[in-house]
Amino acid sequence: MQTAISNPFQDHLERGELDEAVHAVKVGSDLVLLDLATDGYLLVPECGDVRVEGGNLQAPMDLMLDLAAGELLQSGRTQRHRLPPPSVPLRRLPEAPVGRPTAGDMATFAILWADTVRRKPTLQDLSRQVSGRRGRRDDLMALSSRVGLFRQMLPYAPAVGACLFQAELLLRFLNAADLDAEWVFGVRVWPFLAHCWLQVGEHCVSQAPDTLTIYRPIMAI
Incomplete structure (x- = not known):
């Protein structure tokens, strides 16, 4: 009869702080990390007993050592408290009257589209650029009306890109009207x-909420 030998480095949970540029989420038995510094994701399958709370991480010592070796943990600095990302939204924005885009709306859209196409920022660049923005999130009808204008003009853009491009363009279009949402x-x-x-809260701004149920939020900016 063989006796299982416990590995103290695997059983003992260590607490640490993720680097300021690193975000993490536990998905089932796996750990996913987003490193803004490298603009990439890292998947750690079957990671064991791991707990993520904002920027704090509790994990077996061997995993913490691997993350430290990869420079994914804080090295002596203390970061500001990081809130966890919001839950996946469950509701649509309320229906709001949407008129035809004005000349000003079309000019704003065109300028923002051209600037978004021109730049090739990393996720870290985007995070820094939009982190200090201000705008209203409590007027759902105004948000719905503004999104309606955006959707009327988007099909006429020469290129619309993937979700990252469209989300940035919509966020900047909202900000131009003193409105805002979480990205x-x-x-x-x-x-x-x-x-x-x-x-915004439990309301999805950019698409139907039922298309998001397969995802686990890892970062919000």
Whole structure:
């Protein structure tokens, strides 16, 4: 009869802080990390007893050592308290009257589209650029009306790109009207997919909420 030998480095949970550029989420038995510094994701399958709370991480010592070696943990600095990302939104924005885009709306859209196409920012660049923005999130009818204008003009854009491009363009179009929303990034595993969207509380701003149920939010900016 063989006796299982416990590995103290695997059983003992260590607490640490993720680097300021690193975000993490537990998806089932797997851990997904988003490193803004490298603009990439890392999947740690079957990671064991791991707990993620904002920027704090509790994990077996061997995993913490691996993350420290990869420079994914804080090295002596103390970061500001990081709130966890919001839950996946469950509701649509309320229906609001939407008129035809004005000349000013079309000019704003065209300028923002051209600037968004021109730049090739990393996720870290985007996070820094939009982190200090201000705008109203409590007027759902105004948000709905503004999104309606955006959707009328988007099909006429020469290129609309993937979710990252569209979310940035919509966020900047909202900001131009003194409106705002959270920009949320989510992941799923097996197969691995990453996606992003805009939301305000439990209301999805950029798409139908039932298309997001397969994702777990990993970061919000």
